[in-house]
Amino acid sequence: MIEMQEQFKLEQEKWLSKIDLHNKFQINDLKFVAGVDLAYWSKYGKEYGVCCIIIIDYVTKSIVEKVNYYGEIEVPYISGFLAFRELPLILKAVEKLSIKPDLYMFDGNGYLHARHMGIATHASFYLNKPTIGVAKSYLKIDGAEFKEPKNEVGAFEFIQTQNEIYGLVLRTRKDVKPIYVSCGNWIDLETAKKITLHFVNEKSRLPITTRYADLETHEIRRIYKLR
Template identity: 85%
Template sequence: MQKQFKKEQEKWLSQIDLNNHFQPNDLKLVAGVDLAYWSKDGKEYGVCCIVIIDYITHAIVEKVNYYGEITVPYISGFLAFRELPLILKAAEKLSIEPDLYMFDGNGYLHARHMGIATHASFYLDKPTIGVAKSYLKIDNVELKEPKNEFGAFEFIQTEDEIYGLVLRTRKDVKPIFVSCGNWIDLETAKDITLHFVNKNSRLPITTRFADLETHAIREKLTSNQ
């Protein structure tokens, strides 16, 4: 299974483009994506929620979800194969087309540059950003903590290239990890992430609202079982 998954990742690798395929000033609608899981009778289930946010007003424009059985086991480095089926089914339910997707997870910040945000871009055909709450170490690279102030960041890089950045979105709060998904540059990914951060959370409201929605839907589904 891993060999097949790795081959799929390698197929897309040459098609990653870390340049903007859009004008940031033209952004109108941005989607946040997250998943939640639960088990029942020896089977695992998941729900994907997508929340579309107005870029200017930060109002929620649309919410959709899709749930089903998870058939792919968790394998480190291959999370996209576990999550993508639910993500694509949820995206099919959208009546509005977002300009960009933000994922609760990594993109280019991945051992093979194929985190969920990057992998999903080829199927959604949209620019993507990865926003993660924790750091999965790349080539034993240790993190350098950013200054304790809003907007401070440090690059996560090997000797050869930059994978992403660790970003401080609130003073005295743990930083988050931002990376390009695809068809966007890292500076724009950082600026869009900061644009959606408010005083209530260190996370951008796109992925935060998607996270809250997944937990609400999961509770509703499991309470009826």
């Protein structure tokens, strides 16, 4: 396990200098945005996972495509190295898309990671598209602090150390828990926040991109578990 962690760490460090937290696109040019999520289950002593990708029209906010891919999980869960466990299924699901999204949003973190290499950032190098990480809970990073945002839509606080901003905690709806937004790659934090808020509706604190992907993973997992 230690040898695997060291190998994974070297892979993360290889990409670190290639992260670019500036927009590689114009927000007005966005047409299709993908939401990505995964779910897991065990059967006959083996662990399986399914990746669901939902493509949303940026303007109409309607679903234009859904795909999924499932398979056996080969990599054990190791904190800080989740991408190595999830990426094989994600890339297989991406291959099934007929519509190529302009941007991917992940149910997870991006730059908000001890080595700035959460799934949204790591995956960007294989997808070659801008990415955003949207997490439901906070992944604690030593030395990083934040205040609770005000109880109003759009209120936020940076998650930062003395020298660096990792992401932000964002209130998407009044009287509900905030979410945690971070850049993946080829996007700045202000734009990541703006796009996230664009996809939030009255039914959830989460953007519909990752919310619909999350709902889809639960449904597809239920189907596959019965097989």
